[in-house]
Structures are given as structure tokens and as C-alpha cells.
Amino acid sequence: MAELPVAPFERILKKAGAERVIRAAAEYLAEAIEEIALEIAKEAVELAKHAKRKTVKVEDIKLALKK
């Protein structure tokens, strides 16, 4: 874990209308989002393998996002 930087999530929260953001809240969001991203990535990898490919393409991500 801890691939995603926290600062962008502070900006996303501000963009969403937050006046102030506790740093720990942005960190929590970053961690939760990374877990979601990893689940979608696993699904995409499975879909690429299902299509007999070793390379993950945009179409795998798109289909994984539908699930």
C-alpha cells in the first residue's frame, strides 16, 4: 500500500467544497481509494488474462470498472 500521495486528496476535498480538512482525513481517503484502485486493478488483470493477454489495456480497465 501507500502508493498514492496524500496532497492530491486534500485538493480533491477542497474541490468538493471543504473549507478545512484534517490531514488524517485526507490520509484515510487516500488509503481507502488505494484499496478500491487495487481491487479494480486485480479485476482488470483477470480480464486481460481471460482475453489471453499479458498486457493490461484500457478495455480491461473499462470492463473492470463496470463490475
Add this chain to the structure above:
Amino acid sequence: MAELPVAPFERILKKAGAERVIRAAAEYLAEAIEEIALEIAKEAVELAKHAKRKTVKVEDIKLALKK
């Protein structure tokens, strides 16, 4: 948009088992994940306001993630 860097998503896809990843696939994942993050962030901001706070706290993120 375009707050989140793409490189971490390439690493997340590798971590998920991808042998190779088309750059556009990682970009697509980054954009989709940013949209998801923004939706959760909007929910968290609404929950903070509902609790009469101007500051988004961890508890707002946790509750937003349940929705």
C-alpha cells in the same frame, strides 16, 4: 480533474499481477479513480456540514465510504 499522478496506478496494476500495462490504461484508471474520490469527497463534505462543522474529519470520510 487530473489531480492524481499516473505512475502510482502503474505500480498498483503491477502489484495486482499485471505483467505489462499500456500507459493509457493506467491513465484511464487514474481518471476513473479520481472521479470516485471526488464523489466520496463531496459526500464527506456534506456530512461535515450536516454535523455543523467546517472541517472535514476522518469520521466524515468513514461514513462517506459506507454510502
